[in-house]
Amino acid sequence: MTPLQQLVKGIELSLAAGDATAITTRIAEVAQEVYNSCDNMLEGSSVKMDEHHYARNLLYKDAQNRFTVIAMTWGPGQGTPLHNHDNKWGVEITCQGAIECTDYSIQPCNETGNWQCTPGDTCTQRPGEVGCILPEEGYHTMINTSAEPALTIHIYEQELTECTIFKPADDGASYQRETLALGYDNL
Numbered sequence: 001m002t003p004l005q006q007l008v009k010g011i012e013l014s015l016a017a018g019d020a021t022a023i024t025t026r027i028a029e030v031a032q033e034v035y036n037s038c039d040n041m042l043e044g045s046s047v048k049m050d051e052h053h054y055a056r057n058l059l060y061k062d063a064q065n066r067f068t069v070i071a072m073t074w075g076p077g078q079g080t081p082l083h084n085h086d087n088k089w090g091v092e093i094t095c096q097g098a099i100e101c102t103d104y105s106i107q108p109c110n111e112t113g114n115w116q117c118t119p120g121d122t123c124t125q126r127p128g129e130v131g132c133i134l135p136e137e138g139y140h141t142m143i144n145t146s147a148e149p150a151l152t153i154h155i156y157e158q159e160l161t162e163c164t165i166f167k168p169a170d171d172g173a174s175y176q177r178e179t180l181a182l183g184y185d186n187l
């Protein structure tokens with residue numbers, strides 16, 4: 001079995017763990033077990049990088065649409081906009097490089113219709129480290145702040161086909177909310 005096949009098998013078993021907290025906790029354990037048992041999580045898979053933006057590579061889609069597995073590649077300085085996960089749970093494991101994750105709190109600016117987005121906790125995830133996000137959890141960014149390429153593997157509930165993002169407004173202080181469609185760079 002390839003590492004990806006081991007991961008998929010472990011995810012399938014984890015889905016019986018209970019609620020989203022139990023499922024993501026178990027999947028995070030499985031992802032770390034597979035990571036620690038192999039030299040290359042992507043053995044047998046091909047992933048693309050893009051020189052202009054981070055790249056999303058579909059590795060596996062469950063036939064019953066219970067989950068998807070995605071590899072994301074990040075060149076130096078590449079990162080996501082401020083986004084959420086469309087009320088789905090997710091688990092991420094960093095395989096290579098370092099990714100900085102920052103949580104944000106969001107509040108409406110009454111007079112403009114724009115939004116105030118305030119950064120909160122920040123952490124840096126390194127190879128073998130995992131992060132979980134629950135459906136009710138909020139907005140965040142992920143950025144490769146290092147000078148080296150980075151690689152992360154993400155497991156999402158069902159399939160993340162769109163998310164809400166906040167982009168800096170022209171005033172330089174507030175943000176505007178948009179819906180972003182999510183595709184794959186390897187298909």
Ligand SMILES: [Fe+2]
Pocket residue numbers: 083084085140142
């Ligand atoms: Fe995210």
